[in-house]
Amino acid sequence: MSFLLVDEFKYLYGQEDGYGLAAIFTPVAPETDPNRLVAFYRSSNAMHVSNELRSALIYHSGGLSLSKEEASAWVEVFASYWSAIGEILLCEEMIGQGQADFANWNKAYESWRGVTTLLQRYFNRSLFPYWAIPCLYTAGKYLRLLAIKADDASRERSGNVAYSGGFDDEDIVKSVRKMEKLEDAARVMNSVFGSCANDRAPIEQSRKWGIYNMANLCFKIYFQLNSLNLCKSLIRSVSVTELPPLNQYPLSHQVTFNYYSGVMSFIEEDYSKAEEFLKEAFEKCHPQATKNQELILTYLIPCHILTSHQLPTPQLLAPFPQLASLFLPLAAAIKHASLAEFDAALQAGEPYFVKRRIYLTLERARDIALRNLLRKVFVTGGYEPLLEGQTEADRKRRTRIPITEFVAAVRLSSKASNSGETIDRDEVECLLANMMYKDLMKGYIHRERGIVVLSKNQPFPGTKT
Numbered sequence: 001m002s003f004l005l006v007d008e009f010k011y012l013y014g015q016e017d018g019y020g021l022a023a024i025f026t027p028v029a030p031e032t033d034p035n036r037l038v039a040f041y042r043s044s045n046a047m048h049v050s051n052e053l054r055s056a057l058i059y060h061s062g063g064l065s066l067s068k069e070e071a072s073a074w075v076e077v078f079a080s081y082w083s084a085i086g087e088i089l090l091c092e093e094m095i096g097q098g099q100a101d102f103a104n105w106n107k108a109y110e111s112w113r114g115v116t117t118l119l120q121r122y123f124n125r126s127l128f129p130y131w132a133i134p135c136l137y138t139a140g141k142y143l144r145l146l147a148i149k150a151d152d153a154s155r156e157r158s159g160n161v162a163y164s165g166g167f168d169d170e171d172i173v174k175s176v177r178k179m180e181k182l183e184d185a186a187r188v189m190n191s192v193f194g195s196c197a198n199d200r201a202p203i204e205q206s207r208k209w210g211i212y213n214m215a216n217l218c219f220k221i222y223f224q225l226n227s228l229n230l231c232k233s234l235i236r237s238v239s240v241t242e243l244p245p246l247n248q249y250p251l252s253h254q255v256t257f258n259y260y261s262g263v264m265s266f267i268e269e270d271y272s273k274a275e276e277f278l279k280e281a282f283e284k285c286h287p288q289a290t291k292n293q294e295l296i297l298t299y300l301i302p303c304h305i306l307t308s309h310q311l312p313t314p315q316l317l318a319p320f321p322q323l324a325s326l327f328l329p330l331a332a333a334i335k336h337a338s339l340a341e342f343d344a345a346l347q348a349g350e351p352y353f354v355k356r357r358i359y360l361t362l363e364r365a366r367d368i369a370l371r372n373l374l375r376k377v378f379v380t381g382g383y384e385p386l387l388e389g390q391t392e393a394d395r396k397r398r399t400r401i402p403i404t405e406f407v408a409a410v411r412l413s414s415k416a417s418n419s420g421e422t423i424d425r426d427e428v429e430c431l432l433a434n435m436m437y438k439d440l441m442k443g444y445i446h447r448e449r450g451i452v453v454l455s456k457n458q459p460f461p462g463t464k465t
Helices: 004-014 017-026 036-042 049-059 070-095 107-122 134-157 182-199 207-224 228-240 251-267 271-284 290-308 321-336 339-348 350-355 361-366 365-382 402-414 426-435
Strands: 399-403 441-448 451-454
Touching: 004 017, 004 036, 004 049, 004 070, 017 134, 036 070, 049 070, 049 350, 070 107, 107 134, 107 182, 134 182, 134 207, 134 451, 182 207, 182 228, 182 290, 207 228, 228 251, 251 271, 251 290, 251 350, 271 290, 290 321, 290 361, 321 339, 321 365, 321 441, 339 365, 339 402, 350 361, 365 402, 365 441, 399 402, 402 426, 402 451, 426 441
Parallel strands: none
Antiparallel strands: 399 451, 441 451
16 A cells, blocks of 8 residues: 655655654644545554555665664554554544544553654664654654643543643643643653753764753643642753753754743742843744744743833834733833732733733732832922022932821822722831832831931932932
8 A cells, every 4th residue: 555654754764854754743634735644544454554664664665775673663653653643533533523522532642652652762772863853852742732632531521621622732731630641741751851861972963952842842741730840850950961052952942941941930039040041032032923922021021020120112012912911001000100000900910910920920010119109209309408508509309208208109009098998107117118128219217207218329229319
């Protein structure tokens, strides 16, 4: 029987086109040839597929020069791939007939796991050429997606989640129920990552060129499992492995690794380091990858607000309507020094902020809004009276400000004034003390005189006064 995919494999192998080979070993038919996988699967059967593949690759190689051992390895991979495609097509057929409950995604996952482990085994034995490493990228990508499908299907049968068919790279595991297949996929991909990291071949022909892609796949799985400690271990493993500079890897590998490294630094509250990673990811992200840019900005904007006290502009967020609707009201509230507006904007975006783990970080930005409010009190307070012999050039701003003025400003600006609550003087004094402790305001509180004594030199660091 004719195997068009095998013929294509021979040609791409001869061209040393690793990404072309990877495109062959996918469980999704291309838009230009939607019947490709069906035709491949129907071209043989379980009894004859191995022999027919062996004949096509070894006895009718068409000039393709493979060692007997390598050719046998590719036959095994192709046969495993053929079997996995059969399981996946069966699941899709069940869904198409409205019988999703009978779709055995567990079996489909296990079949694809077989493809992945076979590829890893033969790469470890150096039977497959280094330039074919993208095949492992594809295997790992769909291992994760099939694991999600299998776990979702199990929960669907338990009545916990709604089921959706097909592949979707944005699948999110929302249930706290144990995710057995995804956990298994994590173990498999961690093993694949290790095999890349520990490769001792010369760097020109090393699997280490796949280490960042494998790390990125592991990141995706670990985040879905909420296993952040495993992410930390992954970053440490990469840092101690002798590798070429990151900028020598494909841009997609660089951007994704910097993104996840930035998010991890963000979660650990190292905002300066997070900003460095995320800024590099954003600058190198493909201009048309707006979805990826949006994800990066989701974390980069809070970092930049906290580290530089600079706010996002409408021009920056124009291509990202969702982010604009969430962050521009916060930015306006900080700029206008309105605590009530800030609290309202934070509450309006709470579902998204919590989902992305940025809510608590954005809460800290309230201190900047408060700083701007206190500065307004300072600026509107005017100047000290001129002493004898002084001129207008000698005039200095008032630095001894009654606490009552700050109390009035906070009450007017805060949500409490709209809800009927009253912020008492002690609360405001506590806010002032915190601002001084965080170095957002320089001075001290003189409680006996009921005043705040501000520094004569930049009483509000980070501003023009």
